[in-house]
Amino acid sequence: MTTVNSIETRPLKPLFLSYLFPAMIGMLLMSVNILVDGIFVSHGVGPTALAGVNIAVPIFSILLSISLWIGMGGATMYSISLGEGNKKRAHQLFTLSFLTMLTVVVTLITLLLFNLKDIAYIFGASDVTYPYVQDYLHVILLFGVFYTIENLLSIFIRNDGNPKLAMMGLITTSILNILLNYLFIFVLGYGVTGCALATAISTIIGMSVLCLHFFRNESELRFVSKFFNWSDLQKIFAIGLPSFIVEASMAVMIILYNVTFLHYLGANGVTAYAMVNYIHTVLLTVFLGIGMALQPLVSYHHGARLMKRLTVLLKIGIGTALILGLSTTIIATLFPSQLMALFGDSTIDIRIMAAQGFAHFAIGYIFLGINMVFAEFFQSIEKIRLATSIMLLRSIILFIPALVLLPKLLGAQAIWWTFPVAEGITALLIFLYIKKNPKAIPSILNS
Structure with missing residues (x-):
């Protein structure tokens, strides 16, 4: 386990590797989680239900892009403050990042819940698929705030010198998601609602694992009462912008690829690209x-x-x-x-x-x-x-x-x-x- 103080003195190659493997495994598991939902729904509920879940999947991208935007922006400033020896400002930046993301996400989720049908049809739902979209998306949105908290905490915990725990939280979420998907879909027959519940419950438990970091003696992640600074808030959004672009542009690139393949190679081209894109993701x-x-x-x-x-x-x-x-x-x-x-x-x-x-x-x-x-x-x-x-x-x-x-x-x-x-x-x-x-x-x- 890496402490913040050891970062300055530890040899750089082993130090980098101690962060690299947990980060790569954690990011990989995040992408696999989305694929798991699709696999279980396609085999346990059917192709129409799978289409409904796929229509709802971009919500994950929206929530993930927000947590990455604020999380990476805030965590970058947090680590710089620790490097400067300014722990008080680090505490303020963590509190500001956490509460800002909470405010943005809760506001967005509230708007989406009150306009669920319109949003579903904008994302490509039809009268046939909408019931599945509604069942899945309703649960995902109700618990979506936990998904973003888990992602933000994993970023900050990695920046606070504990990359292994950040990885363990995501591993817990992934394993439980697989087990609960099987239980809710194949054993209890809850359909796409069961799939959404599996994602929600596994995320909450994974987030709980990450919260163990707060009980670590070396932890510098603390909530403070005096935290708001308009200049810091602007810098968080500015610094985190490249991370937001990575996630947001993925959706744009996929849409443009699909349109181009359809124009030149027809439906087969779109299907071939979808196969490549699963691996690329x-x-x-x-x-x-x-x-x-x-x-x-x-x-x-x-x-x-x-x-x-x-x-x-x-x-x-x-x-x-x-x-x-x-x-x-x-x-x-x-x-x-x-x-x-x-x-x-x-x-x-x-x-x-x-x-x-x-x-x-x-x-x-x-x-x-x-x-x-x-x-x-x-x-x-x-x-x-x-x-x-x-x-x-x-x-x-x-x-x-x-x-x-x-x-x-x-x-x-x-x-x-x-x-x-x-x-x-x-x-x-x-x-x-x-x-x-x-x-x-x-x-x-x-x-």
């Missing part, structure tokens, strides 16, 4: 885990003004991202058919289309990790414009033109190249920026 969370591990360490060292260790941390992060990216690309290039065979219900033509597409698509992972590390690094040292620029480049500014132009110029199969082209050009621009400013990293740290 899981892999993306693993790459996000590198940034999650880097953030508390970088923020603390930035606050403590330990510049040499900061530079080493950045190099370790880039090396880790490059190794993971190359490994993922090699596996996807050598075994695309085996990976797509995981989706047994698809036709051979769709599976071949998905396998061929993923072999090209996966080249983007070489660059994805590097882009994420630089964005997280700049976010962690409060260089928000740089971090936000990287996130917008890869997800909107370069992605949309590439998605429009590549299939027009090179044919329908070039749609698969959108991801590697956008990520590759983003990585190139980062490289050119640093090459143009040879002392960019040190000058950024000292500015």
